[in-house]
Amino acid sequence: MHVILTGATGLVGAGVLHQMLATEGISRISILSRRPVTMAEGHDKAKVIIHKDFNTYDSGLLEELKDAQGCVWALGTSQNSVNKTQYIEITHDYPLAAAKAFSTLHPDSPFQFVFVSGEGATQTPGMFTPIFGKIKGQVEQALLDFSKTVSNFNLYNVRPAGVDWREHSEIHGFMPQQAAYKKPILPVLDMVYKNMLTPTRELGKILTELAMSKGEPLEGQGVGMGGRLVSNVAIRRMTGLNK
Template structure:
């Protein structure tokens, strides 16, 4: 176990997905150190966790010393395109992520980088939906940066982890749909716990598949649970 223990960087821990992924990383016996990089404090106090406040993610150069020596990054920071113009969405999705990842790769070229994308992302960058094209370009260009390993995660509906504080408000109105989705289209929904477990699985043990769709998330999460 000691040889498999990893040092992780996690972003987005003040949001629903990042908080849930951080929760699973704290619980994991395969993780012994976590650097949380946020704009504001996430409020998590745990011996495994160190926090670095990066007030402007478009200016990641200042974090160089803090990020040295880590094995993997679980990039859970993201924004919705709803109500946002195309240029602003591109800046907060593509420019922000690539700039951050570029600095990480320069300091830790052998690290694994996992990016939370989304179901429906357009890898061709030619489709009708602007958000899907931007996500597709982000995935494609991240894969070319030269990380030791790279994964794109494409969850659809995510069921929040009970007891955590950053679940988006509308989830309380749609939670009842998850059993129906699981019965009719199992790969369309996962729990936040399963997403976190799947991200830990690829970060620690790797995966031949690099674009992780809904059914892959479920399989990887099951694989991680079998290791414990």
């Protein structure tokens, strides 16, 4: 199976790439990235495609991706790292442009688009909802609305919470440096509120499996949007963290 991955140099993307490289059912990984991806080096099935403009997909690139059956969209940034205009472009415009382009790859067979959103995203923002919650909620809805117009395009919006890399030693040499405030927070969550933790190993597994799936709506606790939204509770349940 051929899959597409974005955001491979980020924390979530590194976890996904580690899982994809270890998955026998995946024969090819097309990694769209603005820069080289060190983890992919030496792996024959991983190809890094340097892609500068995530709003645009030309015919040559789409031809190279034509037999891909799924995508994990892990590209993203913190609302504190860019201005509002840039955040909207990266968080909202980029995945929507990709979804529209990838839906044309093979119109007669299914394509699974797995969007990495986040807990706090909402379609009903209030006065105090942060920008990330509003914009991620908007793009979740925009992707869902688009998926309903294309018969072969299957969407999953996935909402990890506190992404926890501590037990995933295989990615430690490849992930970006994390903000200092995260390190003391994770142990606290581990003790008092495990449902707000999302280990990268399990997250990479569920994101990869969804991209490789048949695109059927999901069911069970923590699933919403007609089977297209996977909350962190569902991530933990589906990966056996919550039994």
